[in-house]
Amino acid sequence: MARKVWACKTCGSVGQTGSAASGSCLIELVLWMCAIVPGVIYSLWRISSRKSKCKVCGSKELVPLDSPEGRRIRDTVPPPP
Ligand SMILES: [Zn+2]
Incomplete structure (x- = not known):
């Protein structure tokens, strides 16, 4: 295709x-290490805001x-x- x-x-x-996702991989990683819930939310936000x-x-x-x-x-x- x-x-x-x-x-x-x-x-x-x-x-x-x-397709560049907004936000930073590092922040995502930190959030995942600190707490699962913010990590999940942040990941979902990054995926949903992924735009060309x-x-x-x-x-x-x-x-x-x-x-x-x-x-x-x-x-x-x-x-x-
Ligand atoms: Zn341009």
Whole structure:
């Protein structure tokens, strides 16, 4: 399955994005060690807030490249060489 290509509304870059989870692995680990319940809650929050992020500027304002707005961004900004 091909990964979806996104256009960033913030910086105009186009490309595939990793799905970066918010928050920190370290905090998650500490919470798990201190108490199970906050660890579970934090893990659930991280999973639920997992979103595609722009690789260039970290913005979450992404639109699919095959959408009208994605095409507009692609036509405005020349692709990197
Ligand atoms: Zn961007």
